[in-house]
Amino acid sequence: MIVKENLTNLIKSLPKEVVLVAVSKTKSIYDIQEAYDSGQRIFGENKIQEMVSKYDELPKDIQWHMIGHLQRNKVKYMAHFVSLIHGVDSFKTLKEIDKQAKKHNRVIYCLLQAKIAQEESKFGLSFKEIEKILASAEFENLKNIKVVGLMGMASFSSNIKQVDEEFQSLKVFFDKLNIIKPSILSMGMSDDYKTAIKNGSNMIRVGSAIFGERNYIV
Numbered sequence: 001m002i003v004k005e006n007l008t009n010l011i012k013s014l015p016k017e018v019v020l021v022a023v024s025k026t027k028s029i030y031d032i033q034e035a036y037d038s039g040q041r042i043f044g045e046n047k048i049q050e051m052v053s054k055y056d057e058l059p060k061d062i063q064w065h066m067i068g069h070l071q072r073n074k075v076k077y078m079a080h081f082v083s084l085i086h087g088v089d090s091f092k093t094l095k096e097i098d099k100q101a102k103k104h105n106r107v108i109y110c111l112l113q114a115k116i117a118q119e120e121s122k123f124g125l126s127f128k129e130i131e132k133i134l135a136s137a138e139f140e141n142l143k144n145i146k147v148v149g150l151m152g153m154a155s156f157s158s159n160i161k162q163v164d165e166e167f168q169s170l171k172v173f174f175d176k177l178n179i180i181k182p183s184i185l186s187m188g189m190s191d192d193y194k195t196a197i198k199n200g201s202n203m204i205r206v207g208s209a210i211f212g213e214r215n216y217i218v
């Protein structure tokens with residue numbers, strides 16, 4: 001019952017406007033089912049194969065979010081069910097999502113991933129690249145995807161000021177873009193979601209604070 005307790009306490013602490021994505025990567029079907037039975041309906045995975053396997057076994061009213069770096073050649077495996085793709089970091093990837101969504105007569109919601117962290121290992125588009133994509137005629141021709149917001153990952157750092165500034169920079173840019181309303185600003189994970197919320201995040205991706213640190217075999 002640890003998952004239920006952690007989830008309940010977390011939800012109670014969140015502002016009403018903040019959507020919780022329970023990050024279930026590497027976690028067991030049992031743990032995900034416990035979170036589901038406690039009322040959670042949105043789960044995030046970072047590997048498509050694992051997400052597909054869980055989709056097949058778990059209730060079909062779950063909204064599955066792809067939160068990891070996305071390989072274009074694997075989009076086809078989740079195109080029939082994925083609810084939201086967080087980490088879109090290239091126009092080529094958007095085109096592939098559109099192509100695969102069209103095969104299933106769906107519109108797939110997407111977030112463009114902005115690179116706000118100073119770490120070289122982080123993926124993402126620059127603010128200028130995001131503006132260029134959204135203003136392009138080619139983007140307008142993509143009818144089976146809908147960009148509904150932005151996602152960003154701050155540096156993995158104990159420097160709270162740095163993390164705060166990175167989140168703040170994305171919020172300022174997000175407000176400037178004025179994407180269709182209501183729009184999503186996905187910022188914040190287990191270690192920094194409070195800072196993210198302070199800076200305007202309305203969707204957080206939390207795993208260890210719900211399921212614990214241990215990895216289970218699925």
